[in-house]
Amino acid sequence: MTSGQFSITRTANLARWNLVLLTRNRLAFVYAVVMPLLPLLLLLTGDRGAPSVGASAITTMLLVVGLFPVYYNVLAQFVSRRDELVLKRMRTGEVRDAELVASIALPGVASALAMSVLAVPVAVALDQELPVNALLYLAGAVLAVVMFSAFAFWTAAWTRSAESAQLTSLPIIFIVSFGPLFTSIPGLPDVLRDLAELTPGSAMSEMVRVGWFGLDGQDATKTTLDFAETWSAAAGPLVVMVAWTLIAISLARRSMRWEPRS
């Protein structure tokens, strides 16, 4: 990536046109805006208002906003722009590489963060409590979208076309979704549990459980943590998410391609 000054004006201009393009592609638009809203319907199920129900619905929502508007959308947009030689043309101009990358991620990231914020009033309207530590919950959401963007650019390195993204995206989708599923299985050996906790999905789930619902540990069903206690309880999952993000960014930087393989 080019060093030098990062221009917010240029990035915002390009992001705006990427958003226009997103709204003109119906399937991409559904992935980016409609899909993430669906998991909130889970709040209506089971013991309505219970923290455990809320935690699982919000975790699922965060996973879906991470995977669809951010991960899959950013991956598909980047790969198809690369395939169409749009990126190659853009790079003959004044735009910096970092600005190109940011402008492609921004519409999906904005949609994901808007959904994460919108989830608060929706959850409250459906009998959930306000987040115990809203700051922590939002920090987790921001970290999650950055992590998923990094995953997208890394995956792009070994994705040939927008079509093959359907296949190449599967490993990350699996790694991310498998954690929360795995940890919810009762009677699992501790080793496997500890291992699952290191997956990005489990870390996100733990952030939501601690930050919003003040749940202490994977089996807790009642709010016990207060605002101050949530900070230290969230340290572990925070470290896991930061680590995944840094790994993905460094891999993406090393393997970035700007034009299709000849």
Place this chain on the structure above:
Amino acid sequence: MNDDPGSKPAVRVRGLRRTYGQGHTAYEAVRGVDLDVPAGSITALLGTNGAGKTSTLEVVEGLAPATAGEVSVLGLHPVADRAAIRRRTGVLLQRSGFSGDLTVRETLRQWSGTLTSPRPVDEMLGLLSLEDRADVRMLALSGGETRRVDLAGALMGDPELVILDEPTTGLDPESRRAVWRLVEGLRERGATVLITTHYLEEAETLADRLEIMHAGQIVRSGTPTEIAKGHPSTISFAGALEVPGDLAGVTRVVHEHGRTRLETAALQRSVTDLMVWAAHHEIELADFDARSPSLESVFLAIADGRDPEPSPLVAEGSLR
């Protein structure tokens, strides 16, 4: 912009090599290219497909690293000083792409937003005769129209160095001439133009200097006249006739495509001898043609591999 045309070249390339792949599948597309593009000139890089023109340009454009050699663009390094160079250059890639769901005007507005001092979008639409297509989506444009949008982008930043990789390939003859006028207009504004083409007519019409590329190397440099100088003139007529071997100046006789073609170092004397011989034997030379050396004959000779070494006369006019 260009007060002193005799100053530093706008582009300077020395010993450029570019290799694709590794090991025994490696292919060297550029094999030691030296190139100077004088500031304020139109310099054409001419060559057959696969000669290495685009591979050379991609290094100059800062889009690909050189395997070996030195390149300076406006006195700067194409990769390390990319940001500084980009503000002053306009690049038209041989193949590039657009988002099909944006209209022509939107595409130009998008590009305009990335430039430090863009010319107005409407001005560019006018310059490339795209006013009528402004609200059409890119995916509905013809190849020639898409090329014009691309060109509008390359020129929008009012660049002092313009690099055009086969700008007229795929254009109809009328649009091609419009592009030529545009390129000449750039020189009038004081800009430097580096253009690649495989159209001889284009190179001959536009270029102040020609660099003929073949098999990854530059094999001829100079003005079109300098390059043609020292090459044989040609006489040709329909039918395969056995002409006498002692016609003045004739160096080579070829029968091909149903014609007899003579190469000569002394056109007028050869024609006189030939006419005398034909009159004496009452032979009619149908579809007779005699012409001075042209870029075409030089180019074809190079492309055929018949002419690997420059003749002394041509070397005089070359850079090195």
